[in-house]
Amino acid sequence: MQWATLAAAALFAQNAAAQFNMLRFACSQLVVERTDPLVNPGMKFTPHLHQIVGGNSFNVTMDPKNDPAKLSTCTSCSFVQDKSNYWTAVMFFHHRNGSYIRVPQVGNGGPQGRLINKGGLDIYYIPSGRTTAFKQGFRMLTGNAGNTDPSKVQRANICHRCWNSPNENTFVGGAPCSGSDTVEIPSDPSCKMIRQTLIFPHCWDGKNLDSPDHQSHVAYGQGSGATGGGACPSSHPVKLPQVMYELMWNVTQFADRNMWPTDGSPPFVYSMNIGGAAAHGDYVFGWEGDSLQRAMDNGCNLNNACPAAGLTTQPDSVYSACTKRQQAVEDVDGWLKEMPLGSMAIKA
Numbered sequence: 001m002q003w004a005t006l007a008a009a010a011l012f013a014q015n016a017a018a019q020f021n022m023l024r025f026a027c028s029q030l031v032v033e034r035t036d037p038l039v040n041p042g043m044k045f046t047p048h049l050h051q052i053v054g055g056n057s058f059n060v061t062m063d064p065k066n067d068p069a070k071l072s073t074c075t076s077c078s079f080v081q082d083k084s085n086y087w088t089a090v091m092f093f094h095h096r097n098g099s100y101i102r103v104p105q106v107g108n109g110g111p112q113g114r115l116i117n118k119g120g121l122d123i124y125y126i127p128s129g130r131t132t133a134f135k136q137g138f139r140m141l142t143g144n145a146g147n148t149d150p151s152k153v154q155r156a157n158i159c160h161r162c163w164n165s166p167n168e169n170t171f172v173g174g175a176p177c178s179g180s181d182t183v184e185i186p187s188d189p190s191c192k193m194i195r196q197t198l199i200f201p202h203c204w205d206g207k208n209l210d211s212p213d214h215q216s217h218v219a220y221g222q223g224s225g226a227t228g229g230g231a232c233p234s235s236h237p238v239k240l241p242q243v244m245y246e247l248m249w250n251v252t253q254f255a256d257r258n259m260w261p262t263d264g265s266p267p268f269v270y271s272m273n274i275g276g277a278a279a280h281g282d283y284v285f286g287w288e289g290d291s292l293q294r295a296m297d298n299g300c301n302l303n304n305a306c307p308a309a310g311l312t313t314q315p316d317s318v319y320s321a322c323t324k325r326q327q328a329v330e331d332v333d334g335w336l337k338e339m340p341l342g343s344m345a346i347k348a
Contacts, residue, residue: 022126023241023295023303024122024303025077025123025313026116027117029120029323030058030323030324031324031325031327032090032326034048036282037058038062039214039282041060044327045342045344047341048273048340048341049090049340051120052085053085054286055075055083055085056072056323057073058324060327067137067286069081072286074322076322078313078316080312082286082288082291082292083286084283084285085282085286086123086281088196089145091268091269092270093251093268094265094266094267095259095261095335096259098337099336099348100338103250108248109167115303117320121245123245124243126228128229131202131241131296132204133290134287135209136285137210138209138210139209139214139282140201140217141214142280142281143280144280145278145280146278147277150277152277153276153279155181157199157220157224158199158279159176160182160194160196160276161182161197162191163191163193164192176226176244177197182276185269185275185276187260187268191251192252193250193251193252194249194268195246196247196276198245198246198279201218201221202218202232202239202240202242202243203220203229203232203233203240204217204218205238219235219236221236228241229242243283245281291311294310330345334347335348
């Protein structure tokens with residue numbers, strides 16, 4: 001079994017290197033707040049909490065006519081040219097006394113090396129053959145924040161892994177969303193971390209930069225998992241770079257079952273107060289000019305500067321310092337009496 005695991009990890013590393021290379025980089029948290037300009041534009045104190053990374057022009061409305069690449073003065077991502085915004089729900093630990101606390105996060109290790117971030121997530125752009133970069137104004141989401149049925153989720157695209165190694169640099173398992181990965185959040189005290197993976201559709205209709213449900217203008221093509229994607233359907237013929245989010249939730253301090261709920265409810269939930277079947281991610285494109293297209297065309301790799309595409313990187317001390325004040329102001333740190341849903345959060 002150990003050899004099979006090591007072989008799978010090595011195969012993923014080889015495949016990634018063979019796919020005309022791929023971008024893989026860290027993004028620290030820009031802000032944690034209840035806003036969602038994609039699903040709830042203009043609303044403060046949206047139904048659930050998000051963590052947002054990327055360009056600091058992020059705001060409640062995010063008018064698609066405005067270009068984040070031109071409005072942002074910094075980005076919490078390592079590539080200077082990437083002023084896109086990426087956001088996900090927040091994972092909470094539910095204590096048996098009824099209180100909640102946000103699960104801390106770390107950067108990711110793996111075959112391609114360690115990434116450093118302050119909260120936030122790691123971003124992949126994985127090409128497969130000739131890809132067309134997103135256009136200014138493009139946006140999409142994957143997953144369903146209200147879903148409670150794991151059977152309605154493709155495990156190859158949205159999954160969780162029990163990371164039982166001592167730290168993020170000791171790789172566990174094979175390719176993302178394979179092996180024993182699950183749709184639901186693992187409830188196992190042996191988990192040191194829980195890795196969450198969100199893989200976005202890689203096929204576009206070639207016309208609409210968005211759609212009313214923020215999903216219909218894109219589609220998954222043939223194949224599954226983090227491969228860059230296979231052939232696209234005739235309804236969505238344009239192949240995009242495959243976007244993947246990876247998050248490492250550090251659950252080490254919650255291993256004591258005496259802290260877990262006594263009614264059998266899960267100890268880890270997302271900020272909608274439901275499980276992994278509701279995991280979702282939002283994306284608003286904001287790369288400068290044609291830099292992403294040039295990155296795909298020139299085989300730019302991992303989180304390395306790429307002169308051929310004009311890509312430059314910044315140290316973690318710089319991108320982690322790019323933050324933004326909450327627009328929906330509430331205290332979301334420390335133990336909370338209740339999940340931040342509806343009314344403002346209350347400290348325990």
